Amino acid sequence: MAELNGVMMQYFEWYCPADGTLWQQVRDRACELAQKGITALWLPPAYKGTSGFDVGYSTYDLFDLGEFDQKGTIRTKYGTKDELVAAVKAAHGAGLQVYLDTVFNHKNGADEPETVLATPVAQDNRNWDSAAAREIRIWSKFNFPGRGDRYSAMKWDARCFDSVNHNADDGNDRNIYRLANKVFETEVSYRYGNYDFLMACDLDSNNPEVLEELGRWGEWIQELLAIDGFRLDAVKHIRSGLFNTWLDRVRAHSPHKPLFAVGEYWENDVQALHHYLASTNGRMALFDVPLHYNFHQASRMGSAYDLRTILDHTLMQQQPSLAVTFVDNHDSQPLQALESPVEAWFKPLAYALILLRREGYPCVFYADYYGGHYTDRGRDGNNYEIWLANHSWLIDKFLYARQRFAWGPQYDYFYGTNAIGWTRLGDATHPLAMAVIMSNSGPTSLWMETGRPNATFYDLTEHIKQPVYTNEWGWGEFRCSSGSVSVWIQQA
Secondary structure, three states: OOOOOOOEEEOOOOOOOOOOOHHHHHHHHHHHHHHHOOOEEEEOOOOEOOOOOOOOOOOOEOOOOOOOOEOOEOOEOOEOHHHHHHHHHHHHHOOOEEEEEEOOOEEOOOOEEEEEEEEEEEOOEEEEEOOOOEEEEEEEEEOOOOOOOOOOOOOEOHHHEEEEOOOOOOOOOOOEEEEOOOOOOOOOOOOOOOOOOOOOEEEOOOOHHHHHHHHHHHHHHHHHHOOOEEEEOOHHHOOHHHHHHHHHHHHHHOOOOOOEEEEOOOOOOHHHHHHHHHHOOOOOEEEOHHHHHHHHHHHHHHHHOOHHHOOOOOHHHHOHHHEEEEOOOOOOOOOOOOOOOOOHHHHHHHHHHHHOOOOOEEEEEHHHHHOEEEEEEOOOOOEEEEEEOOOHHHHHHHHHHHHHOOOOOEEEEOOOOOEEEEEEOOOOOOOOOEEEEEEOOOOEEEEEEOOOOOOEEEEOOOOOOOOEEOOOOOEEEEEEOOOOEEEEEEOO
């Protein structure tokens, strides 16, 4: 469960070096991050993928946390099991919660192929059979030769899956195949008629063995690491009933620790998110994808974007108690599958919006905090060198303000197309006030009420050097620079 005024940090990005040192970083930086104002860490998938370079979203073996010689490696991209255990222990010792990325939608990297009967379906309408059933050879037998029966004796085969996107006998075959006697799951996104299938070997969640194994794993990982919650991957491709059952089971197994859960339902449609939240009956929060796209669009449009609409059609606006707000993540960063980056100039404005308002549970992205540099191939086939700016100086300022000033009543001043602001009036425990103002055009100012008459405010961001003095009614004229944000905090 998120702490009051808590802040999650996504502690990885897609291009983190595959040198096995990330768990050591978590261990070494946990105390520093807690002191900065981070209260929880979202860690990447910790189990074995298809190689030691796998980011973690091609799940091979849920029970191999970097302990067994499988897929050409013992450690995962991020380190060994022992290093993971030490990292979680250090995070807990620093007072941080730990959320583990969890990928149940599919498995990849099977050990042996099988010959099966399967029906090709249309790419743009999965409910439509595009041809008659045929025999194909698929990689679907997971024997886990390096682990054997340790922790779990279950072996996976075609019975455990309902669809695949490969035919090992024809490398040019681009069909999606529904396996014989299987149906696509319901309670999933309606895109392409039915968006159950995403990639690789798609789990059949109607198979009792599959459900039991996922439940057993959830209890096992909780016993081993005593984690505080889960980030659930690709939930729009998985029937919501699976998570209702699974979350109830793992929470019942850990009754003395409320387990937080946030799902990734990647859709720029707040109504789709509302529908999924209703179907899971508040068991999980969702990432506020529409808010991210508002930030992306605002950063591209500059002064042509109407800042008054920045929160429109978002979970932050409409269902804030179940909104995890974010600026960018590993999928939206440049050259990735859902590429939609927020431009560097706008990121301070976006982080002020998620960190200094009362709505939502904010998530800071590793690459926004530490910066990043990598080269990869774009969709056009060309290679690109990417540099991501380090915003830690300002994010630290915002974290400081969130801890000490982002309390109590919030008054909004969303009046101008190019300038918006708000004030936080504090509470009995946090008696000092704060005013935030931002512009996507030229220098500007707003008269805003702070509830603090004859008080002095200074700009925590140091963009504006002169202080602001409120009048006898607690109003002040607060300013910010062009394309910038200023955070005015009351002088004690």
